[in-house]
Amino acid sequence: MTDPEPFEPRFDTAGLVAAIAQDSVTGRVLMLAWMDGEALAATRETGFAHFHSRSRGTLWKKGETSGNLLKIDNIQVDCDQDAVLLLVTPTGPACHTGATSCFYRKLGEKGLARVDSDEK
């Protein structure tokens, strides 16, 4: 066992790190959003994903309006600490379109087509 390393998130010039949400059970990547220090702290304190809305410039509890929360099971941090991976249990569709994942379309030669609902 080695001692834990310090968590020193490397925020970008806008004060943000990228945050990927992945379903703990299915492994499906649900969404990508952004966190500042406030969103990270709120996520760790409450156990539910909070992000920073770049358009509104405010803290955003994911699902506060829709009820589709993301319960945090585990937070992982990448090698250079400028991205985090949230392993989550979603209480509903993660996408505002009603899709399970925001990544509900795949890129083909002719454009974007819907992926099968059970496709990773």
Place this chain on the structure above:
Amino acid sequence: MTDPEPFEPRFDTAGLVAAIAQDSVTGRVLMLAWMDGEALAATRETGFAHFHSRSRGTLWKKGETSGNLLKIDNIQVDCDQDAVLLLVTPTGPACHTGATSCFYRKLGEKGLARVDSDEK
């Protein structure tokens, strides 16, 4: 069947979209990097992940030096087209540290600890 929707990536002010690489078989999220139009085009043309190096300001074929390429199986695009999800078959560890995934540490109360190698 509906017609494909156009692929119109929404590049940020730096001309980039976020790109998540996920192992097609294990479902493990491997890394997060950035793509400009050139990296997207090179990825689609060659079938191997290319990114834009923000530090060097250049096109970067993932694994060109290390040999640890990411073969593209599928590219998915999120609802607002500012992030892409690459489903890939890696030819080796994705992280420059030698770890399978750049997300090899989890956040605990005391800091960062390594995750088990088989943990998503």
